[in-house]
Amino acid sequence: MPQSNKVTILMGVYNGAAHLDAQLQSIAAQTYENWSLICSDDGSTDGTREIVTRFAQDHRGKVLLSDGPRAGFSSNYMQMMRDLPDDIAMVAFADQDDIWEPDKLARAAQALETEGHPTLYASRCWYWYPESGVRKPSPSPARPATFRNALIENIATGNTIVLNPAAARFVRDAAQHTSAVFAHDWWLYLLMAGADYRIEFDTGAPTLLYRQHAENLIGGGQTLHEQVQRKLKVLQGALSDRIGLNIEALQQVENLLTAQNREVLDQFARARQAGFLRRLQGLRKVAPYRQTTLGTLGFWGAASLGRI
Secondary structure (H helix, E strand, O other), X not given: OOHHHOEEEEEEEOOOHHHHHHHHHHHHOOOOOOEEEEEEEOOOOOOHXXXXXXXXXXXXOOEEEEEOOOOOHHHHHHHHHHOOOOOOXXXXXXXXXXXXXOOHHHHHHHHHOOOOOOEEEEEOOEEEEOOOXXXXXXXXXXXXXXXXXXXXXXXXXXXXXXXXXXXXXXXXXHHOOOOXXXXXXXXXXXXXXXXXXEEEEEOOOOOEEEEOOOOOOOOOOOOXXXXXXXXXXXXXXXXXXXXXXXXXXXXXXXXXXXXHHHHHHHHHHXXXXXXXXXXXXXXXXXXXXXXXXXXXXXXXXHHHOOOO
């Protein structure tokens, strides 16, 4: 297959030996065979590098093991994006502990093959609890993927994202001017939506098993316990911290946003810092929303308490 159809997979790895081999084998089993893999190791001490090295020997010329910045998972992915070459084709993102369905890359490549403008593809996944064998499908978006949604919610899960060549070059250049972000996938959704580029969400069958376990830095949060813990973190300021990092990152590249979305970002940033009444009035003008009514109500509850 031609180089222009190649998918470069970016995978940040760190002490992932327990689950990494299963993920690598699911990549090797893809029906779309024109792929290469970059594994950026962030300082593993558990045999992760050896697993990647063996996989590279079995798939010569397709796997590169590099050293990460050792500054956390989002910095690892941001550095990989900054290092993308000019002739990059499609770019996919992978977690070290998932398992991909065999047609994951094929479906993304088919969805992106006619897209000339920057386009971000994302899909549904299975929230997978391997100890119990339970699998729950993630929902399809109920509302449009817009900047007003991206300001308070990420619907583009990183392990499902694939960028077409134009989008890959766009985010690479933006990453050069962006410092810390909370999570690379939320930043990608914000940046692409803020520039008014296309978000292609695959509402078909889930494309991967998203492993849920105690070591998840960011999980699906589907159980009652996980939901309660998430609400407690919001009250403790976690959502506010994340939104604050997102705003700072976008302000560093605000020239890439549309004029309308630059104004929306400014209004949102000012509103969240205001007193109670002005905060709610300002947010009402911005009109941010989540994909579900309950989720949107939860945001407004956090906003009323000054936790955004």
